[in-house]
Ligand SMILES: Nc1ncnc2c1ncn2[C@@H]1O[C@H](COP(=O)(O)OP(=O)(O)OP(=O)(O)O)[C@@H](O)[C@H]1O
């Protein structure tokens with residue numbers, strides 16, 4: 001009976017990892033705990049990240065513009081008034097992102113205001129503000145106008161205008177969460193998965209080479225492809241656990257990080273198909289990353305050297321993650337053939353609630369194909385005498 | 393006598409890295425480690441590969457164990473060519489060198505079972521072999537202790553046991569007694585004789601001539617990657633008193649010839 005080399009190797013890798021309590025603690029438990037603690041402390045500092053630094057003025061439609069407010073808006077360079085034939089047209093523009101804020105005043109606003117300022121017991125009818133809190137520009141326009149109005153408000157005697165009550169955020173709850181998640185999560189998730197891979201693959205490949213333990217295995221008739229595949233599969237499992245720990249840490253700390261902007265359970269808005277898509281994308285991405293890091297590590301003479309080789313890759317992944325924070329989806333299907341880039345975009349799409357199963361399928365198949373190629377390359381490396389003769 | 397290992401015209405040149413060049417204070421990039429080496433080992437004998445440091449012993453044995461490929465030449469082991477059927481060769485040899493290590497994290501028992509699996513040894517056969525070898529070397533008492541916590545001697549004995557997990561026909565040992573005290577070294581050399589008496593072929597490298605004199609049936613003397621003398625122990629010693637004396641005259645003759 002011939003035993004399966006892949007299984008034998010994978011079993012040993014897993015035993016090496018899981019029997020080492022310190023390793024399990026530092027690779028699996030600590031990342032999640034640390035991230036949770038750090039992010040919880042970071043608090044709302046993160047929300048600044050969500051700002052849009054575009055400098056074009058916000059487009060505001062104002063119905064029955066009162067003189068007082070007109071002067072205020074005119075003297076604010078960040079606000080531009082736009083005109084539409086009717087309130088309905090303005091709201092349609094707002095929905096289609098051609099306009100950032102719709103401000104509706106009562107005809108008698110100025111008179112009421114004057115009476116109130118003169119000390120009369122007059123209640124000023126507050127304006128109604130329509131905006132999309134989930135859209136960066138819309139919510140910033142809203143904030144700008146609100147601060148103008150509240151400056152006005154402080155001058156009023158008791159009858160205050162409670163404008164937040166008359167504000168209408170047209171975003172749905174899902175829009176808000178989707179935006180936050182789709183901007184942040186792809187980058188964080190990829191970074192976490194990547195650091196999971198970095199924690200195990202260089203140690204297992206370059207480390208075994210450095211210590212001369214891989215040579216002992218290469219003396220046996222073990223097929224080199226089985227060695228490569230056994231390592232990649234088992235390391236992927238460990239990397240996945242490590243990445244998952246970090247992800248749980250992030251998810252638990254996100255509510256604190258984002259303040260009240262979102263409700264607690266992040267995953268609640270994902271349906272079963274979304275979850276399955278996400279799992280398929282993450283799994284195939286981890287296989288690619290582990291195979292890539294393993295291959296690169298096989299060229300290194302030591303774990304230390306391997307880490308320096310792999311570090312730039314981490315930066316590339318982070319940058320890819322950042323691109324999704326500012327781009328607006330809608331990639332061509334062929335773009336999903338590119339490993340890592342495809343994963344980041346799929347994850348962004350899934351959390352943004354905007355993706356196609358075709359793009360997921362292309363991503364997963366492409367990732368598996370790339371992982372196959374990388375495994376083949378690693379097999380060639382294991383056959384190469386560099387595995388034996390490299391001396392530092 | 394049946395030929396079991398036939399080595400013909402092995403040559404291996406290494407390219408030195410910048411760092412190696414600096415360490416060895418040399419400007420030449422190439423280092424010929426093995427230079428047209430040929431010899432034959434017969435079934436059931438202990439063949440000793442003798443030579444000074446840097447002669448090319450380890451490189452030769454690494455080539456024979458298929459870890460590195462020769463630039464020129466080949467060898468057949470039990471009829472299988474190194475270059476054409478490395479897997480067949482791997483299945484039939486046991487290889488031990490100080491440069492190949494066992495993961496210190498695992499126990500002797502784990503290693504033995506793991507390598508048995510890599511060789512595809514059935515479990516019942518594996519268990520019998522392990523009991524046998526571990527008993528022979530006194531490893532059984534420590535079989536569940538991590539290698540990191542074992543003595544150098546016990547580690548080396550474990551490495552020897554593991555290298556024999558596939559019950560190989562040809563056993564290739566590179567300096568197997570290096571770093572061992574006389575007692576442990578004697579256990580190892582006694583074991584080599586025992587293996588030979590069981591019909592195994594042992595290919596042994598060493599720079600310790602007294603050891604070779606005690607256990608080897610035939611020897612080959614390597615200097616600068618070349619085989620300068622090969623034959624039965626008594627033939628190589630010839631008129632000299634000891635193997636070491638024979639080596640010195642060979643070495644001196646060669647250095648004179650070079651000038
Ligand atoms: N990977 C390598 N890269 C460069 N040079 C090497 C490499 N391996 C061996 N050499 C060189 O080849 C020559 C032969 O080395 P080898 O290790 O085979 O000698 P040896 O007979 O085993 O010596 P020792 O008794 O010191 O173990 C030496 O000069 C050594 O420096």
Ligand SMILES: [Mg+2]
Nearest residue numbers: 449450451566
């Ligand atoms: Mg040597």
